[in-house]
Amino acid sequence: MAGLSDRSPGLDPGVRDAAGSASNEAEFDAARGVIPGGVNSPVRAYASVGGTPRFVASASGARVTDVAGRDYVDLVGSWGPALLGHAHPEVVAAVQAAAARGLSFGAPTHGETELAALVLARLAEHARPVAERVRLVSTGTEATMTAIRLARAATGRDLVVKFAGHYHGHSDGLLAEAGSGLATQALPASSGVPAAIAAQTIVLPYNDLAALGAAFDAHPGRIAAVITEAAGANAGVLAPEPGFNAALARLAGAEGALVVLDEVLTGFRVGPAGWWGLETAAGAAWEPDLLTFGKVIGGGMPLAALAGRASLMELLAPLGPVYQAGTLSGNPLAVAAGLATLRLADAEVYRRIDAAAGVVADAVEETFATVGQPVTVSRAGSLFSLAFRSGAVRDYDDARDQESWRYAPFFASMLADGVSLPPSVFEAWFLSAAHGEEDVARVLDALPRAARAAAAARPADG
Numbered sequence: 001m002a003g004l005s006d007r008s009p010g011l012d013p014g015v016r017d018a019a020g021s022a023s024n025e026a027e028f029d030a031a032r033g034v035i036p037g038g039v040n041s042p043v044r045a046y047a048s049v050g051g052t053p054r055f056v057a058s059a060s061g062a063r064v065t066d067v068a069g070r071d072y073v074d075l076v077g078s079w080g081p082a083l084l085g086h087a088h089p090e091v092v093a094a095v096q097a098a099a100a101r102g103l104s105f106g107a108p109t110h111g112e113t114e115l116a117a118l119v120l121a122r123l124a125e126h127a128r129p130v131a132e133r134v135r136l137v138s139t140g141t142e143a144t145m146t147a148i149r150l151a152r153a154a155t156g157r158d159l160v161v162k163f164a165g166h167y168h169g170h171s172d173g174l175l176a177e178a179g180s181g182l183a184t185q186a187l188p189a190s191s192g193v194p195a196a197i198a199a200q201t202i203v204l205p206y207n208d209l210a211a212l213g214a215a216f217d218a219h220p221g222r223i224a225a226v227i228t229e230a231a232g233a234n235a236g237v238l239a240p241e242p243g244f245n246a247a248l249a250r251l252a253g254a255e256g257a258l259v260v261l262d263e264v265l266t267g268f269r270v271g272p273a274g275w276w277g278l279e280t281a282a283g284a285a286w287e288p289d290l291l292t293f294g295k296v297i298g299g300g301m302p303l304a305a306l307a308g309r310a311s312l313m314e315l316l317a318p319l320g321p322v323y324q325a326g327t328l329s330g331n332p333l334a335v336a337a338g339l340a341t342l343r344l345a346d347a348e349v350y351r352r353i354d355a356a357a358g359v360v361a362d363a364v365e366e367t368f369a370t371v372g373q374p375v376t377v378s379r380a381g382s383l384f385s386l387a388f389r390s391g392a393v394r395d396y397d398d399a400r401d402q403e404s405w406r407y408a409p410f411f412a413s414m415l416a417d418g419v420s421l422p423p424s425v426f427e428a429w430f431l432s433a434a435h436g437e438e439d440v441a442r443v444l445d446a447l448p449r450a451a452r453a454a455a456a457a458r459p460a461d462g
């Protein structure tokens with residue numbers, strides 16, 4: 001804790017170690033004294049990979065620089081938002097200009113209308129006009145929580161179906177068998193959720209239409225919504241099997257339940273109209289009732305959204321009886337970052353990301369094949385992740401049925417060679433439009449040593 005109290009906010013020189021150097025270890029020690037686990041979101045804590053989280057001093061393009069002055073090719077991308085890379089000059093300029101006009105007003109602004117219209121236009125242009133109204137919130141958690149409340153109000157039903165290994169944020173009803181940090185820490189659910197609330201959530205295996213049909217049979221007229229990640233990416237990447245989303249929508253529709261398509265992670269990342277846009281472009285005819293967005297839509301600032309047809313969305317207050325609110329909802333800086341990001345996210349951006357992701361994902365496969373270590377690289381558009389097992393990963397049971405302890409030495413070796421991977425085998429890797437040849441080359445150069453470290457690992461190492 002030494003050195004914390006004598007620092008002036010805004011001119012923060014960081015925490016120094018005993019030798020007077022800036023260090024991640026000294027920062028982590030200081031943070032753990034004042035913040036639970038030293039982090040403000042558990043996935044940052046390196047819980048399953050060990051070692052000390054890198055405290056970021058700055059980031060630009062494809063690189064992050066830690067407080068010790070080391071730079072890394074970043075494949076975390078702020079867990080998704082950094083579509084254009086970090087600190088894109090036009091996004092930063094838009095935020096600076098917005099900041100100069102005021103940080104928050106608690107009153108409507110023109111930018112909010114522009115962003116909502118842009119979201120609707122993207123869906124209409126690159127897929128179909130599936131939504132007519134958008135509400136802006138601050139986090140993906142709020143977006144999915146509100147979508148569920150809306151679905152319950154619209155249907156007059158209470159039960160919600162979610163899939164094991166899918167993560168929709170940390171609202172009470174959606175934490176059962178959730179992916180992301182709960183998968184990393186092997187938690188079946190969160191403590192502190194009342195049993196009565198947990199009982200309203202039916203958790204099913206992903207990609208299993210028979211299980212979904214059985215749930216509708218077992219609870220006739222009682223299921224308000226089926227919430228699904230557009231493509232699963234929180235237990236590693238779990239792509240929906242071809243036709244799964246369409247069949248899910250058909251089943252739900254026939255039973256009078258709504259489909260909440262969670263595109264918080266995939267939206268504006270795997271393509272200009274998200275995963276649903278990709279399926280639609282490939283000929284699928286199904287439509288979600290509500291869509292949720294986050295991450296890229298805020299361009300690195302706290303912003304998320306839900307969208308749907310007017311008749312549903314206008315059940316929200318002030319027009320309707322479903323309450324949802326937020327002091328910082330539609331914050332002008334976040335809206336400026338989101339607008340700038342989406343306007344810059346043209347076909348070339350997606351082409352670059354798809355290409356870079358393809359090169360890295362192929363290289364991971366080839367490197368492990370060379371080393372003789374069985375792995376599966378699961379892909380969904382430009383998203384991919386690695387699993388230490390052979391055979392496809394189609395649901396949460398498959399994702400957990402792997403030698404996950406091989407990931408820690410793999411991760412550590414990549415980090416030592418200047419590549420920052422997601423600190424959990426259950427997270428997707430994120431490329432950006434800023435990942436150029438040199439960045440990709442560093443990743444490819446680091447892979448063989450890391451793959452050998454993974455192959456040489458023993459269960460106790462992980």
Ligand SMILES: Cc1ncc(COP(=O)(O)O)c(C=O)c1O
Nearest residue numbers: 139140141167168169264265294
């Ligand atoms: C699919 C999905 N939904 C919802 C969330 C929650 O978003 P947030 O962390 O902004 O609350 C996340 C990620 O965190 C996510 O990946």
Ligand SMILES: NCC(=O)CCC(=O)O
Nearest residue numbers: 041043079180233234427
């Ligand atoms: N894929 C999981 C996340 O993006 C979670 C980020 C966080 O909770 O900090």
